[in-house]
Amino acid sequence: QVQLVESGGGLVQAGGSLRLSCAASRSILNFNDMRWHRQAPGKQRELVAAITGGGSTRYADSVKGRFTISRDNAKNTMYLQMNSLKPDDTAVYYCNGYYYGEIWGQGTQVTVSS
DSSP states (O other): OOOOEOOOOOEEETOOOOEEEESSSSSSOOOOOEEEEETTTTTTEEEEEEEOOOOOEEETTTTTTTTEEEOOOOOOOOEEESSOOGGOOOOEEEEEEEEEEEOOOOOEHHHHHH
């Protein structure tokens, strides 16, 4: 059973930065696309950013220019660097990948105060 574990969430003031990590229990080379999603209270889960095995990235319009997704295959870890955070970025952030089925982490809370 493959597991993904997020960390790095917390409380930050608007304009601040956080870096989220998503550690896999086995090589992330087994995953092609890996993704970060978020879900704010009362809202649907949304895709924030994605990265392919080759390193190509895509972002939601709301985070372009502020967030950077990356992966370190040697450390079996994916990251989300979040800069210039806004209160609207407050959500639970989940990492996700496909390996014989969709695999989700348990989520990490990000709270941005105004």
